[in-house]
Amino acid sequence: MQLLKNRILSQGRCLEGGVLKVDSFINHQMDPLLMREMAAELVRRFSGVAVDKVITIEASGIAPAILVGLELGLPVLFVKKSRPSTMADFYVSSVFSFTKNRTYDICVSKEFICPGERLLFVDDFLANGNAALGVADLASQAGAVISGMGFLIEKGFQDGRRILQERGYRIESLAIIDSLDNGRISVR
Amino acid sequence: MQLLKNRILSQGRCLEGGVLKVDSFINHQMDPLLMREMAAELVRRFSGVAVDKVITIEASGIAPAILVGLELGLPVLFVKKSRPSTMADFYVSSVFSFTKNRTYDICVSKEFICPGERLLFVDDFLANGNAALGVADLASQAGAVISGMGFLIEKGFQDGRRILQERGYRIESLAIIDSLDNGRISVR
Numbered sequence: 001m002q003l004l005k006n007r008i009l010s011q012g013r014c015l016e017g018g019v020l021k022v023d024s025f026i027n028h029q030m031d032p033l034l035m036r037e038m039a040a041e042l043v044r045r046f047s048g049v050a051v052d053k054v055i056t057i058e059a060s061g062i063a064p065a066i067l068v069g070l071e072l073g074l075p076v077l078f079v080k081k082s083r084p085s086t087m088a089d090f091y092v093s094s095v096f097s098f099t100k101n102r103t104y105d106i107c108v109s110k111e112f113i114c115p116g117e118r119l120l121f122v123d124d125f126l127a128n129g130n131a132a133l134g135v136a137d138l139a140s141q142a143g144a145v146i147s148g149m150g151f152l153i154e155k156g157f158q159d160g161r162r163i164l165q166e167r168g169y170r171i172e173s174l175a176i177i178d179s180l181d182n183g184r185i186s187v188r
Numbered sequence: 189m190q191l192l193k194n195r196i197l198s199q200g201r202c203l204e205g206g207v208l209k210v211d212s213f214i215n216h217q218m219d220p221l222l223m224r225e226m227a228a229e230l231v232r233r234f235s236g237v238a239v240d241k242v243i244t245i246e247a248s249g250i251a252p253a254i255l256v257g258l259e260l261g262l263p264v265l266f267v268k269k270s271r272p273s274t275m276a277d278f279y280v281s282s283v284f285s286f287t288k289n290r291t292y293d294i295c296v297s298k299e300f301i302c303p304g305e306r307l308l309f310v311d312d313f314l315a316n317g318n319a320a321l322g323v324a325d326l327a328s329q330a331g332a333v334i335s336g337m338g339f340l341i342e343k344g345f346q347d348g349r350r351i352l353q354e355r356g357y358r359i360e361s362l363a364i365i366d367s368l369d370n371g372r373i374s375v376r
Contacts (some may be wrong), residue, residue: 019274028275029265029300032258059246059266066251067258069222077217078247085287086207087216099273112217 001041005187007034014180018155019099021108025122026152027060027124038068042122042150045172049147049159051120053077055113055139057106057131060124064152068122077119079108079135091141095134098127106134108142126151126173129160136169143150153177156188189231189362192340193375202368206343207287215248215312215342226362227255230338231309233360239308239335241265241344243301243327245319246295248312252340256310265307267296267323279329283322286315294322296330303331314339314361317348325373341365344376 008170013021025031042064054067054076061141062078069076083090092107113119121135126149136146146169154161154173161171176188201209213219223347230252242264244253250266257264269283269292271278280295301307314337324334334357342349345368349359364376 015274021274022295023275024299026302028268028272028297029263030254030257032254032264033252033261035245036258060249062247062250063254063264066218066220066223066254069218070224070255073221075217076220076251080216080247084216086203086209086211109216111212 001038001137003034004175005110007031008153008175008187009185012090012185014183014185018157018180020062020153020155020177020180020185022153030042030063032063035063036067037114038152039064041174042068042172043071046120046148046150049120049170050118051147053113053120054116055108055119055135056080056122057081057135058125061122064124065122068120068150072120077108077109079106081106083107086181092139093134093141095130097130106131106138108138110142113139113144114144117142117144118147119144120147121149122151123149124152126154126164126171127158129163131165132160132164132169136167148172155180189226191222191225192363195219195371196363196365197376200373202371206345206368208343208365208368208373210340210341218251220251223251226253226340227259228253229362230360231257231259234308234336234338237308237335237358238306240306241255241301241308242310243267243307243323244310245269245323249310252312253310256338258307260308263327265300266298267294267326269294271295271339279326281322281325281329285318294319294326296326298318298330301327301330301332305307305330306335307332307337309330309337310339312340314342314348314359315346317351320348320352320357321355324355336360338362343368
């Protein structure tokens, strides 16, 4: 998606250790107009795919997911990164975060995923695919189906896409980063 | 806002300890169409108020805030509940959560709040006002101004409104809960 690629090249920054900083328009400060365009593009890419509900993971996935849900007229479920005290009956899965170098539990109320439900997963980043696998595990525990996975930005030099595709998931990313070597952002 | 009140009365649930559960349409599963209507109503209530940026706090504030930002054509900043490893220079404030019975730090990058900037704070719940005060403190550290505070649901039997109004903030809430006594939701 050219609009996003241009923005990454003009406003993204490359930190040591392969970190792409896009916090001026994606995951701290957000540009709602760009966010709406990105959501519309994800909806276009998954047109023809049957979806009952949009699912994402807090916090940076929520903005693109609510706009995808608005475009599709479907409910949006955000998976929590900790167990809320008021949630009684839930599915839980463990996710290892390379960025934070620790494992955390993600969870979702059993009320909101039903057997056979077709879920479109939306998130801001695809890197190693661990968060996506965690959400897929929650869906699987519920007997629901992941219809597709849509990401704003994919780190093409990490293993996420391969791992998810090997498990049969259809992946769409709006911008793929080929390399962050030598402090330079290279977009496919 | 009648649409929201009706939804709270039909789908909200009242748990022990004064907890209002609206996780089927607000803060776990979300209804994007209702969310858009609520954002539009907040924008109407604050029409005539000068705003440069929308600010919220992760995670449940993000959906209403991005839709308010979209309606206003303004950037949306979400305050983080932990310090991201890639954030170098930031303002931090401490917030006590009654729900979780613990104090946590919230933080925002210094890059994204400027002196004199007029911020509209949007969040899902107003209860004791602690999160709002924390965000107001971050704004104040940056020399920015809070133009107003808009909430989807206010617990009218708690002190948040009084405390925030005493500090001079203009408050708008789309639904005010008068009581959750005896397991019954009473909406003003």
